[in-house]
Amino acid sequence: MKKLFDEVNSLDKRCYEEFALSEDILMEHAASSMASYIQENYKDKKSILIVCGSGNNGADGIALARLLFKAYDISLYFYSKAKSQMSQLQLNRVNKLGVNITDSLYEADIIVDCIFGSGLNKPLKTDAIELIEKLNDLNSIKIACDIPSGINKKGQVLSIAFESDITITMGALKTSLFTDVAKEYVGDIKVANLGLQREVYETQTNKYLLEKEDMILPLRTKKHNSHKGTFGHLNVIAGCKKGAGVIAAKAAFGFGAGLVSVVCHEELDLPYHIMQTHFLSENCTAIAIGMGLGKYDKKEIEDILSKDVPMIIDADLFYEELILDVLHKDIILTPHPKEFCALLKLCNIADISIIELQDNRFYYASLFTNKYPNVTLVLKGANVIISKANQVFVNSFGSSVLSKGGSGDVLSGLIASLLAQGYKSIDAAISASLAHTLAAKAYKKNDYSLIPSDLVEEVKKL
Numbered sequence: 001m002k003k004l005f006d007e008v009n010s011l012d013k014r015c016y017e018e019f020a021l022s023e024d025i026l027m028e029h030a031a032s033s034m035a036s037y038i039q040e041n042y043k044d045k046k047s048i049l050i051v052c053g054s055g056n057n058g059a060d061g062i063a064l065a066r067l068l069f070k071a072y073d074i075s076l077y078f079y080s081k082a083k084s085q086m087s088q089l090q091l092n093r094v095n096k097l098g099v100n101i102t103d104s105l106y107e108a109d110i111i112v113d114c115i116f117g118s119g120l121n122k123p124l125k126t127d128a129i130e131l132i133e134k135l136n137d138l139n140s141i142k143i144a145c146d147i148p149s150g151i152n153k154k155g156q157v158l159s160i161a162f163e164s165d166i167t168i169t170m171g172a173l174k175t176s177l178f179t180d181v182a183k184e185y186v187g188d189i190k191v192a193n194l195g196l197q198r199e200v201y202e203t204q205t206n207k208y209l210l211e212k213e214d215m216i217l218p219l220r221t222k223k224h225n226s227h228k229g230t231f232g233h234l235n236v237i238a239g240c241k242k243g244a245g246v247i248a249a250k251a252a253f254g255f256g257a258g259l260v261s262v263v264c265h266e267e268l269d270l271p272y273h274i275m276q277t278h279f280l281s282e283n284c285t286a287i288a289i290g291m292g293l294g295k296y297d298k299k300e301i302e303d304i305l306s307k308d309v310p311m312i313i314d315a316d317l318f319y320e321e322l323i324l325d326v327l328h329k330d331i332i333l334t335p336h337p338k339e340f341c342a343l344l345k346l347c348n349i350a351d352i353s354i355i356e357l358q359d360n361r362f363y364y365a366s367l368f369t370n371k372y373p374n375v376t377l378v379l380k381g382a383n384v385i386i387s388k389a390n391q392v393f394v395n396s397f398g399s400s401v402l403s404k405g406g407s408g409d410v411l412s413g414l415i416a417s418l419l420a421q422g423y424k425s426i427d428a429a430i431s432a433s434l435a436h437t438l439a440a441k442a443y444k445k446n447d448y449s450l451i452p453s454d455l456v457e458e459v460k461k462l
């Protein structure tokens with residue numbers, strides 16, 4: 001996993017104070033990382049338009065113009081006059097070289113957005129909105145310097161933002177690049193070193209971006225003397241919408257649980273390898289409950305929730321007060337944003353709209369897991385936030401391939417399967433979430449066509 005930071009100003013400050021690096025050195029490395037990236041990846045391209053604002057994000061762009069001068073046909077466009085000390089210094093340097101400064105926006109092969117970076121501190125004015133709109137309409141390769149202009153430090157987009165293909169971010173990865181809203185704009189994210197190796201530049205953090213290597217698949221090869229019970233017995237509680245529980249059960253079986261039973265009073269038409277019971281199995285090693293629950297018998301659900309068995313809770317139960325009785329336990333919750341808003345309200349943490357939540361996902365996820373430190377929260381979305389106590393992990397591998405009914409049930413099944421096989425809650429949540437999104441990534445048919453069973457088939461091949 002890679003470290004994530006809410007801000008890097010303090011990290012830059014440490015470079016000046018502890019390592020005697022100057023702002024000029026840091027900026028030279030920032031610009032030079034962008035120059036190398038462009039030269040390595042776009043050898044065949046000719047023209048580059050660099051669009052600058054008045055602060056140091058603009059200064060990065062002016063320095064980039066100097067570094068690529070003569071290697072490409074470079075033009076600088078100024079949204080506003082160079083104001084910061086560094087941008088004036090950089091401007092002085094390019095003026096001496098004779099870099100072209102233009103007042104027209106044209107479709108260069110590459111556009112580099114250096115209008116606003118971490119200093120965006122107020123809503124965009126109309127002229128900035130119009131500028132970004134025009135840039136977005138151009139059919140160029142689009143690179144954002146540090147962060148696409150229009151995204152603020154919290155990862156919010158108040159009006160519009162630059163739609164980049166690549167964001168080259170300075171020093172370290174920031175949480176603002178991993179909100180659901182930002183995902184529409186950031187493209188591929190690269191990190192530029194600022195004159196120090198990343199491990200030296202970075203300090204401690206409690207937030208991490210998950211990588212493929214963080215997925216630990218159930219390993220059977222070390223368990224030779226095994227039988228089905230070795231790999232756990234999952235009980236999935238089916239409710240009114242029985243399909244949800246059945247999807248979860250199938251996903252769980254495909255992900256390694258030795259036995260999977262669906263608990264339901266009505267007779268179900270299940271595949272032969274999935275069992276049905278009317279009550280919890282004596283030997284069950286994990287429970288999945290909530291998906292498709294609908295109307296239920298309160299006493300029966302209370303009884304199930306009171307069991308001392310690893311448990312994942314999903315969907316309809318986030319609207320029920322019953323859930324308050326188990327939030328002190330080591331359980332996993334997998335709400336989507338609407339369900340999480342309902343849960344926050346039930347817990348008296350906040351009464352907020354989905355928009356407010358989506359604008360502050362990290363904040364509310366942490367508020368919740370700080371209040372309930374034994375719970376592992378999997379807050380679903382374009383970038384899934386997994387949090388326990390004060391630790392936060394982000395899974396950014398998902399895509400709209402997953403925007404289909406039933407995708408969440410597959411995720412619940414995968415998590416439940418790992419719980420049944422003995423994973424700790426946080427490990428089950430991380431590995432299953434990665435398996436879920438990487439399976440979707442591996443799906444090769446048309447984006448729109450995925451059904452839950454396709455996802456399970458891809459999970460089997462990971």
Ligand SMILES: NC(=O)C1=CN([C@@H]2O[C@H](COP(=O)(O)OP(=O)(O)OC[C@H]3O[C@@H](n4cnc5c(N)ncnc54)[C@H](OP(=O)(O)O)[C@@H]3O)[C@@H](O)[C@H]2O)[C@@H](O)CC1
Nearest residue numbers: 026027054055056057116117118119120121122123124146
């Ligand atoms: N620190 C370092 O060592 C390194 C920093 N680096 C780079 O510096 C960047 C941060 O630079 P920064 O702090 O100068 O801020 P930046 O993003 O250029 O914007 C500030 C300017 O924009 C203006 N402005 C703001 N909002 C506005 C609005 N809505 N509409 C209109 N104007 C608005 C604001 O105006 P003011 O608030 O003064 O009115 C000010 O003039 C960072 O992202 C990275 O690229 C790298 O080189 C690595 C080393």
Ligand SMILES: Nc1ncnc2c1ncn2[C@@H]1O[C@H](COP(=O)(O)OP(=O)(O)O)[C@@H](O)[C@H]1O
Nearest residue numbers: 380381382398399400402403405406407408409
């Ligand atoms: N655009 C997207 N990008 C990434 N992941 C997505 C996207 N849309 C949906 N997902 C994922 O798909 C799943 C949907 O879950 P949910 O809404 O609970 O579905 P359901 O209840 O119908 O099974 C979540 O894991 C979510 O993170």
Ligand SMILES: [K+]
Nearest residue numbers: 113116147149
């Ligand atoms: K920018």
